[in-house]
């Protein structure tokens with residue numbers, strides 16, 4: 001059975017700094033310890049973007065810190081980026097090979113009868129998600145190659161409306177993404193981070209999931225105008241299990257506590 005872990009929204013900062021008062025470096029360390037302890041049998045780990053807190057503002061040091069931390073994982077790690085990241089800064093530390101032929105941090109992982117596809121939905125200058133036309137073509141081609149297998153997609157931005165405030169920074173033009181997904185008959189999950197809370201939905205017949213990630217969690221008022229409180233936790237990663245008959249997503253809260261952050 002395929003087993004992989006998805007971590008998202010690490011929001012790493014430079015040494016000695018915090019983000020929203022949280023030591024995100026220590027939180028990721030705790031996450032990695034939990035993965036190594038509880039899920040050492042996973043085939044791989046995926047990081048779904050917002051690796052750095054201020055990557056989009058030019059910070060490079062968090063990527064160096066990230067590289068050191070993920071070296072502690074006992075399994076391979078596959079990475080894409082989010083709206084708080086900078087593609088060039090990421091590549092300057094992790095290497096040019098991280099770019100797919102699209103030029104973006106897209107990736108295909110074939111394992112245990114599944115195809116897992118990572119998509120880079122970051123666009124410089126905005127917190128909204130964007131998939132370039134070249135990426136939609138690339139995705140369609142990668143899906144066609146895997147017509148005989150179940151597929152799981154991981155990207156940073158949510159594509160399905162969640163009817164909360166975070167829809168202001170949803171994936172743009174998600175209809176093009178949806179149309180590409182519809183060319184494949186067996187999309188088992190589309191997993192995103194970005195929103196800092198857990199959700200699952202079936203959108204036009206395709207299952208969409210978000211996980212809370214490693215940074216702060218949030219309250220989820222179902223009013224896009226309502227104030228959202230940031231919470232200490234839970235910090236969470238997703239554990240995906242897949243065989244022929246089922247694809248299952250578990251949520252492992254590796255840091256608990258939901259105190260409101262001032």
Ligand SMILES: [Fe+2]
Pocket residue numbers: 050082083084156193194195
């Ligand atoms: Fe994000």
